[in-house]
Amino acid sequence: MSRSTGGEQPGQTLVVKVQDALRARIADGSHKPGDRLPSEAQLTREFGVSRTVVREAIAALRSDGLVEPRQGAGVFVLEPPAPQPLPFGNLDLARVSSLIEMLELRTAVEGDAAGFAALRRSPAQEEAIVEAFGRLGRLAASGQPTSDADFAFHLAIAEAANNPRFSEFLRLLGQTLIPRRAVTDGDEPQITLDYARILEAEHEAIVAAIQDGNETAARDAMRRHLKNSQARYREHLRAVRR
Structure with missing residues (x-):
């Protein structure tokens, strides 16, 4: 019987795998703003995971403002959120x-x-x-x-x-x-x-x-x-x- 390492549960590891793969596709433009992501069933087959894992991965992307589920239509890629300004980035010490x-x-x-x-x-x-x-x-x-x-x-x-x-x-x-x-x-x-x-x-x-x-x-x-x-x-x- 195999054990997970680093304190991660197997399900958590799979969620991270799926969300990181989707995040990379969004970052490199494979899934552009306005595109609909593959369906739950397609992602389940592609990654060989359960629907629960896919849903948790999508939820993580949603919390980061990368995707938006739309009732009856699917999950769509959003425009990337504006970068947050760095702390003290607007300092002008000449003022x-x-x-x-x-x-x-x-x-x-x-x-x-x-x-x-x-x-x-x-x-x-x-x-x-x-x-x-x-x-x-x-x-x-x-x-x-x-x-x-x-x-x-x-x-x-x-x-x-x-x-x-x-x-x-x-x-x-x-x-x-x-x-x-x-x-x-x-x-x-x-x-x-x-x-x-x-x-x-x-x-x-x-x-x-x-x-x-x-x-x-x-x-x-x-x-x-x-x-x-x-x-x-x-x-x-x-x-x-x-």
């Missing part, structure tokens, strides 16, 4: 509104990430935060680009929260997380020494609170840093438009 929206969202998310990092970090994760902070400071002091290092610093904190959704969120945003390039048409500006000192002080306050295990202070320091960033970018964009 004040998008920039501030993103910084406000980051303030909420990363504030809690820093608080959790203060409580949950491992020694290795704490070391990664400190190393990222040190690298960021060295690059800023030497006048080199800091966006990548800044991203790595925030990502290290998100990972130390030990909830994978925080780091997934930051990776989803990618380099839009640090919008310095966006507000200067892609060329990262060289930050001034005074600005580097401000960033270092704000980042250092976050690191110190996390190392102290102070959830409230870590959350407040991260939120303060990102709210200050909002104010700085507002002023920068106002200056560019003058």
Whole structure:
């Protein structure tokens, strides 16, 4: 007596086989929008399965918006559904509104990430935060680009929260997380020494609170840093438009 593998029941495997075959035919144009699919009886014979399997496969395609059963007429192929926009796909960080929206969202998310990092970090994760902070400071002091290092610093904190959704969120945003390039048409500006000192002080306050295990202070320091960033970018964009 054979057994199914991977936790699938034989009937479920057959349903997937039929629906995948029909899905492929729709994708390659063998069954075009407006076409009627073969009847249940034809599909049953073609795939050597029961009518129940065929019905479940059709139901799966229907739930995906690929086909539509019509009473007394059969099952018809629909126009493919419009692709859903990717999350944050309409961001334009050269616009004040998008920039501030993103910084406000980051303030909420990363504030809690820093608080959790203060409580949950491992020694290795704490070391990664400190190393990222040190690298960021060295690059800023030497006048080199800091966006990548800044991203790595925030990502290290998100990972130390030990909830994978925080780091997934930051990776989803990618380099839009640090919008310095966006507000200067892609060329990262060289930050001034005074600005580097401000960033270092704000980042250092976050690191110190996390190392102290102070959830409230870590959350407040991260939120303060990102709210200050909002104010700085507002002023920068106002200056560019003058």
